[in-house]
Amino acid sequence: xxxxxxxxxxxxxxxxxxxxxxxxxxxxxxxxxxxxxxxxxxxxxxxxxxxxxxxxxxxxxxxxxxxxxxxxxxxxxxxxxxxxxxxxxxxxxxxxxxxxxxxxxxxxxxxxxxxxxxxxxxxxxxxxxxxxxxxxxxxxxxxxxxxxxxxxxxxxxxxxxxxxxxxxxxxxxxxxxxxxxxxxxxxxxxxxxxxxxxxxxxxxxxxxxxxxxxxxxxxxxxxxxxxxxxxxxxxxxxxxxxxxxxxxxxxxxxxxxxxxxxxxxxxxxxxxxxxxxxxxxxxxxxxxxxxxxxxxxxxxxxxxxxxxxxxxxxxxxxxxxxxxxxxxxxxxxxxxxxxxxxxxxxxxxxxxxxxxxxxxxxxxxxxxxxxxxxxxxxxxxxxxxxxxxxxxxxxxxxxxxxxxxxxxxxxxxxxxxxxxxxxxxxxxxxxxxxxxxxxxxxxxxxxxxxxxxxxxxxxxxxxxxxxxxxxxxxxxxxxx
Numbered sequence: 284x285x286x287x288x289x290x291x292x293x294x295x296x297x298x299x300x301x302x303x304x305x306x307x308x309x310x311x312x313x314x315x316x317x318x319x320x321x322x323x324x325x326x327x328x329x330x331x332x333x334x335x336x337x338x339x340x341x342x343x344x345x346x347x348x349x350x351x352x353x354x355x356x357x358x359x360x361x362x363x364x365x366x367x368x369x370x371x372x373x374x375x376x377x378x379x380x381x382x383x384x385x386x387x388x389x390x391x392x393x394x395x396x397x398x399x400x401x402x403x404x405x406x407x408x409x410x411x412x413x414x415x416x417x418x419x420x421x422x423x424x425x426x427x428x429x430x431x432x433x434x435x436x437x438x439x440x441x442x443x444x445x446x447x448x449x450x451x452x453x454x455x456x457x458x459x460x461x462x463x464x465x466x467x468x469x470x471x472x473x474x475x476x477x478x479x480x481x482x483x484x485x486x487x488x489x490x491x492x493x494x495x496x497x498x499x500x501x502x503x504x505x506x507x508x509x510x511x512x513x514x515x516x517x518x519x520x521x522x523x524x525x526x527x528x529x530x531x532x533x534x535x536x537x538x539x540x541x542x543x544x545x546x547x548x549x550x551x552x553x554x555x556x557x558x559x560x561x562x563x564x565x566x567x568x569x570x571x572x573x574x575x576x577x578x579x580x581x582x583x584x585x586x587x588x589x590x591x592x593x594x595x596x597x598x599x600x601x602x603x604x605x606x607x608x609x610x611x612x613x614x615x616x617x618x619x620x621x622x623x624x625x626x627x628x629x630x631x632x633x634x635x636x637x638x639x640x641x642x643x644x645x646x647x648x649x650x651x652x653x654x655x656x657x658x659x660x661x662x663x664x665x666x667x668x669x670x671x672x673x674x675x676x677x678x679x680x681x682x683x684x685x686x687x688x689x690x691x692x693x694x695x696x697x698x699x700x701x702x703x704x705x706x707x708x709x710x711x712x713x714x715x716x717x718x719x720x721x722x723x724x725x726x727x728x729x730x731x732x733x734x735x736x737x738x739x740x741x742x743x744x745x746x747x748x749x750x751x752x753x754x755x756x757x758x759x760x761x762x763x
Contacts, residue, residue, distance in 0.1 A: 291420040294400065296320045298618065299414055299423035301406045301564070304331020306595035306607030307429030308389055311399050313615045321399045322423065324406035324416045330389035332431050332451075332596075333604040334382060340454040341474055343381040345636055347374045348481035352513075352638075359675050369483050372457040379454075408569035411588055425590055425618045428571075428578060429607065430564065432557040432596035437466070441526040445533055447551040450475070460484040462548035464535050466523055468494030470635040472554035473506070476515055477637050486515045487546055489537055491522040495635065499647045502697040505679055506641050526551070559597045574599075582625040584613055592618065601631055630713040634702035639679045642705035645693030645712045651684045658692065659685045661718075663738035665698045670729035674699060681738045683708070689718040689742060700731055707735050718742045 298314045300307045303325035311323045328335045351367045358364045387393060391401045404417030414421045434449035436442065448456070450471055463479045465472045468490030480486040488494065494517055495503040511517055524543065525536035533551045537544050559577030566572075572579040572587040577599025584592045592614045595607030609631065616624040632644035651658045661684075666677035679698020685691055694708035711721060721739035726732060 291415060292418050294322055294419055294421045296322045296400070296421060296423040298322070298425050298427065299406075299421050300324065300427045300429060301414065302331065302429035302431060302560075302595075302597075303329045303389070303394075303401075304429060304431045304595065304607065305333050305604045306431075306611045307331070307427065308394070309608050309611035310427050310429065310594070310614055311394060312397060313611065314619065315394075315397045315399050317615075317619055319619070322402060322419075322421050323394060323399050324402045324404065324414070324421075326403070326405040329391055329394075330386060332433075334385060334389055336451040336454065338604050339382055339385060340378045341450070341471070341478075342636060343378040344374065344454065344478045344482075345474060347377055348478040349638065351483075352481040369459075371459050371482070374482065375454070375457045405563060407563055408565035408571070411569050412590060414565075423590075425592065426569075427614055427618075428564065428586070428591065428593040428597055429595050429611075430560040430597045431607075432559050432577075432602055434553065435556040435558050436553060437523070437555045439466075439523045439526050442523075442553070445526045445528050445551065446530050447526075447533070447553050449553050453552055460550045462487070463550050463552055464489065464533060464546055464548040465552045465554055466535070467552075467554035467556065468517065468519065469497070469554060469556065470495065470633075472552070473510065474636050475552060475554065477510055477513065480510075480513055480515050485548070487548065488515060488517045489521040489523055489535060489546065490517070490519050492520065494519055495641065498635070498641060498643060499649075499682070499695050501648075502641055502643075502682065502695045505697045506635070506637050506639060509639055509678060510637065557596065557602055559599050561597065583617055583623070584610055584626060585617075601628060601633070603631070603633055606631055630709065632705055632709045634705065636702065639676075639698045640701035641695075641697050642701040643693070643695045644705055644709045645691070646684060647693055647695070648682070648684050651686075651692045655686055655692070657687065659687070659689075659742065661685065661738045661741040663734045663741065665731075665734060667737070668729070668731060668734050670731050670733070671699060673729065676731075681734045683718070683738050685718050685742060691716060691718055691721070696734075698731075698734075704732050704735060707732065 297319040299322040300311045301324045303323055311321050315321045354365050354367045394401050402416045402419055406414050406416035409415050412422055462485040465476045465488045468488050476486045476488050521537040523535050524539050528534050531549055533548055535546045561573050570588045577597050578593040580586055580593050580598050584594055586593050594610035596602045613624040616622040635641040662680050662682050664680040665671040671677050676699035682695045684693045691711050696704045718739050726736045
């Protein structure tokens, strides 16, 4: 008797992609453009976390919050400051209008128009070369797992019975928030903490270790000081030991015993990290190795099953949309053109979209010292930049790490538009440029990006005082 899977609609493809987030969509679109027969499987919303719950809605909310903050802080520009009236329902509508504007690019209709077979169902491997999704049984030359990640819900006693938001639910809120308690002081937690503070909520952030702990402490200090000045209560080393409450009233206990303290608020946001989405994929049936961090892949993003790639968050590495897209390009080069492309994490930048923004690429100062020993550190402050002065955006600086030969090892920027300013350093590191290259371009005046050139010039700050240089100049002067 035939098994249920054997009776399903059979599809034979060149490439089968599981997951229609940023990475999966990029692979599917590129493969289809090259004439490949592509199957794309998605059980949830097209566009994945980035479009629906992550990058897009969070930046839209941050944009609303920034306008409110500008109204309160306009006095230094000669404009009377006012307290804005925040319509939380309208903020919700703005956020979702941005999602709706971008959604057609990621839609089922668009991808079917590109020639992709889109299956709206959960997909799982039943053997090393076959995936079942809904009423379909798919075999393919290559498979790509791009299922992303989901919010971690820590096993805090009482949390399961208490109302709380994650990044997957908070953007559906239409009601005013009086006091938001945030468990987790990483990028997601801090971005949403500042946004809600600017929209009028009282905000307390509880971080079990160090807030923004994955970035350079010298740079994060600037951000955390600014957030505290805006009225956000940031408590580091504050591990939640108990949660309780109901709609409109939640209580989080931090610490235990005689030293325990209760923080009370109206709403709770859990932003305690993310976990790879591997459940229900049938990875064992496909011979694909994985652990609690995610799917194990080679530098070329190949799993233990040589016919299967995994990309993006599900691999347990850097969890950014642009990393998933970067991975997609590597898969296309390997799967279609048999090129030996490999992922290089040293060229991957990241940005935390607080104000001031925090951006980084390459090695931090501590990492560079650990790897190379003696290194040079170049800095330039925003308060020495004329455009920053005009914008009253003088908080922050650029920091660059170089080796003895001037090779750029890493760069960080904290300040206004840091996510834009860092991009020159991303290019420089990806192309293995020497610091000299960053001194030779002409920077239009006045721009914030001029801080990059100023920092680079610091590498040569001692040259004018060197006796040999002065002697050569003196000799040349005698020639007339």
